Amino acid sequence: MVCRCAKTLYIILITLSYLLLQNISYAQNTNKNKYFDFLISNNLISPDKEYLINLVYRINNGKDNDFTIYPVMENTEVFIFNEESNLWIGKNHLRSMYPVLSPSIKIKFNGYSNTSDCLQFEIIHRRTGEKYLTPCRKLWKRYFYESSLASINDKIAQWQE
Secondary structure (H helix, E strand, C coil): CHHHHHHHHHHHHHHHHHHHHHHHHHHHHHHHCCEEEEEECCCEECECCEEEEEEEEECCCCCHHHEEEEEECCCEEEEEEECCCCEEECCCCCHHHCCECCCEEEEEEEEECCCEEEEEEEEEECCCCCEEECCCEEEEEHHHHHHHHHHHHHHHHHHHC
């Protein structure tokens, strides 16, 4: 009986040791990779209104000015503000005009046809050409939200009558 318990305990210790070593190895590999994400204060967007984007990133080898940032949306024209040139840069501008990576950037939207769209940023290493994409954040058009809210309120009022 004691022998079985000792063998079971030994197997458990070996398994836990293996898992611990795997987690340490994973953490070290994760720290070597580059990480890019962003936060936006509001998921409801309006045309020509400026939005401050806070970028969250980790770069182990390199500097912020080694990377340019480029906003990507499928059905909405988005502009990013380049503080160095003091210009709003859109998709028809040269990639070399896009701003360098910084902890916060300003963007604005111009015209859209769909009710929602996905915003993400492409970060490009200027020397190597390596590209990184942030996760997608779904943004809703304010006019769609307001018209949907009015429609819901009308239906509730009709239902109550």
